Structure formats: C-alpha cells, structure tokens
Amino acid sequence: MRDRNLLLVSLLILAVAFAAGCAKRQLTKSDMDRADAIAAKIARAEKMGAKDCAPKELAAAKAELDHARHEAAEHHEEAEKYFAAADKAADALLSKTIPCWAAKAPKPIAMPADAPTVTLSANPGEIAKGTCSTLSWSTTDATGASIDKGIGNVGTSGRRQVCPPETITYKITATGAGGEATSSAMVKVVAPGAMMLENIYFDFDKSFIRKDAKPVLEKVAAHMKKTPMAKLQVEGHCDERGTSEYNMALGQRRANATKKYLANLGVDGSRISTITYGEEKPADPGHNENAWAKNRRAVFVLR
Known part of the structure; x- marks a missing residue:
C-alpha cells in the first residue's frame, strides 16, 4: 500500500512538470x-x-x-x-x-498666378497751357510698371507731375507673373483764354456778392483747387452811368470783393490778381437797363 502511494505521488509530480513544460x-x-x-x-x-x-x-x-x-x-x-x-x-x-x-503619386498642380491690375488717373484732367497735372497710379499682383510718352519704368504705385504742351493720353503697363494689364489717363490742355469761366453780376452802384453769384464762385474756386499752378485775374466792370473816375473805383471794389470771396472759399489769394476797367469794356454797347445789367460784372481770366 505504501509503495502504491509513492507511485501515485511520483506520477502526480511528473504530470505537473509535464503540464508546466x-x-x-x-x-x-x-x-x-x-x-x-x-x-x-x-x-x-x-x-x-x-x-x-x-x-x-x-x-x-x-x-x-x-x-x-x-x-x-x-x-x-x-x-x-x-x-x-x-x-x-x-x-x-x-x-x-x-x-x-x-x-x-499625382504631381502637384501649380496654381496660375493672379493677373495684375493697374489704374492710372490724372488730376486735374484739364489744364491751361503752361500748367501741370499729376499722374497717380496703383497696381496689384505686379512686379513692374512703365508709362509711355517718355516717362519709362516706374514703381508699382506712385505719382508723377507732368506738364504737357498739348492734349495727351498717358498709358501705363503693369507686368507680373500672371501677365500684364494697362490703364490710360488723358490730360486735356487748353489755351488760358479758352477756359472761359462764367461771369458774375452786380446790382447798380453796388459791389457786394449777390446770391446768384455764389454758385458760380464755388465753381471757380473748385477749378482753381484742381489746377494748383494756374493764376486767375479778376476784372471789375461797370455800366456807363457815373463818371469815369467813379466807375474805375467801383470796378476795383467789385474785383476786390470777388477776390475776397474766393479766398474765403480756400483759394490762395496770391494766385489771384485784380484789375478794373470801369465802363471802358462793356459787354453790351446798348444804352438801356438790359445792357447795363450785363455790363455790371466781374470777369475771370485764367493765366
């Protein structure tokens, strides 16, 4: 019995070892x-x-x-x-x-560059002969620019004063990776005498600025501001009534009042000169109220 138990124990140990292995x-x-x-x-x-x-x-x-x-x-x-x-x-x-x-793998597709844009303007667009205008330009997506009429290469944005002797159209060409673009601006040149400005008129024996003259003077002032190189002469005129000496003085008062009003509108007084002709240069040679009303005036001459 004892041997049998030993055999069972031995077999159990071997089984555990085998299972572990x-x-x-x-x-x-x-x-x-x-x-x-x-x-x-x-x-x-x-x-x-x-x-x-x-x-x-x-x-x-x-x-x-x-x-x-x-x-x-x-x-x-x-x-x-x-x-x-x-x-x-x-x-x-x-x-x-x-x-x-x-x-x-698909090759990356290069996106096309944006096409450049350009704008060109002239201020003022109309000048008296002998005065100047300013060209202004700006671009987008441009690497270079040039203006014709002898100006040549310029920056991609900028300003340039021009004083053409006659009417001319300037053209700018902007270039970039996406191609080129153009823009144009015209500067109209006219003879000083050809730029006729509307007259203003006065009441009999008066030199104050009438209400109907104010819109005209505002237009004159605006034109002078747009043409900074221009000079203006204001002529004072009268009708035939009164003495020659009195009318010369009255014409000067009318010219001076007109100059003062323009200066108050922002025009540099040094650009305005005055002269009186009294009754010497009538617009209408008639001898009636209708003619006299036309002769009581201030005339603007650009120089």
Whole structure:
C-alpha cells in the first residue's frame, strides 16, 4: 500500500512538470510594443500600395511578424532574434514600396498666378497751357510698371507731375507673373483764354456778392483747387452811368470783393490778381437797363 502511494505521488509530480513544460508563455508588454511597431510599418506599406509594388516583401514581412509573435509566446528567451528578423523584413518592404508609391503619386498642380491690375488717373484732367497735372497710379499682383510718352519704368504705385504742351493720353503697363494689364489717363490742355469761366453780376452802384453769384464762385474756386499752378485775374466792370473816375473805383471794389470771396472759399489769394476797367469794356454797347445789367460784372481770366 505504501509503495502504491509513492507511485501515485511520483506520477502526480511528473504530470505537473509535464503540464508546466507544455504551457505557452504570454507575450510581455515589451513584446507587444515591438510587434505593434513592426505591424505599423507593414500597415504603412500597405497604404502606400505594397500589395502591387512589393507583394513578395509584404507576404514575407507578415510571415516574419507572425513567426516572431508565436516564438515569443513559446520561447520568450529567443523572441528577440525573431522580432529582429521581422523588423528587417518590414524595413525591406518599405524600401521597395516607397519609391514605387512616389512614382505613382499625382504631381502637384501649380496654381496660375493672379493677373495684375493697374489704374492710372490724372488730376486735374484739364489744364491751361503752361500748367501741370499729376499722374497717380496703383497696381496689384505686379512686379513692374512703365508709362509711355517718355516717362519709362516706374514703381508699382506712385505719382508723377507732368506738364504737357498739348492734349495727351498717358498709358501705363503693369507686368507680373500672371501677365500684364494697362490703364490710360488723358490730360486735356487748353489755351488760358479758352477756359472761359462764367461771369458774375452786380446790382447798380453796388459791389457786394449777390446770391446768384455764389454758385458760380464755388465753381471757380473748385477749378482753381484742381489746377494748383494756374493764376486767375479778376476784372471789375461797370455800366456807363457815373463818371469815369467813379466807375474805375467801383470796378476795383467789385474785383476786390470777388477776390475776397474766393479766398474765403480756400483759394490762395496770391494766385489771384485784380484789375478794373470801369465802363471802358462793356459787354453790351446798348444804352438801356438790359445792357447795363450785363455790363455790371466781374470777369475771370485764367493765366
């Protein structure tokens, strides 16, 4: 009986030892991290078309990884060499897949550059002969610009004073990566006498500015501001009634009142001169109230 019990104990010990020898060892965290890193390389290659670019290398890398996982579970102490082999196979897979993927990848399409724009203006657009205007221009998406009529290359934005002797149209051309654009501006040149400004009129024996004269004077002031180089002469006139000496003085008062009003509107007084002609230069030679009303006036002459 005692021998039988010893035999049973011995058999039990052998069974436990055999079971322990046959049990699979679990993957450690280090093994799982290594396997995940290799699997990520393989997944990257698959996204890049490894199935078509490197089918043999893809199959080999997957097989090596499966083998490494199996061996790590069976014989942990030898797992490193199997993971190293799987890692090498994954690198070989990427080495063949990446150039193939790059060759097949669509080439980036270069976006066309925006076409340039340009504007050119002249201020004032109409000048008396011998005076000047200012050209102003601006551009977008331009790398260079030039203006004709002898001006040549200019910046992509700027201003330039011009004093043409006759009516002229300037043209600017802006260039850039997207092509070129043009714009034009005309400067009209007229003889000083041709720029007739409307007269203003006065009541009998008076020199104050009437209400109906104010809109006219505002237009004269606006024109003078647009032509900063222009000079203005104001002529004072009277009708034939009164003495010659009295009318000369009255004509001067009318010219002076007109100049003062223009100065109050912002015109530099140094640009305005006055002269009186009294009754010497009638607009209408008649001897009635209608003619006299036309002769009581201030006349503007641009110089």
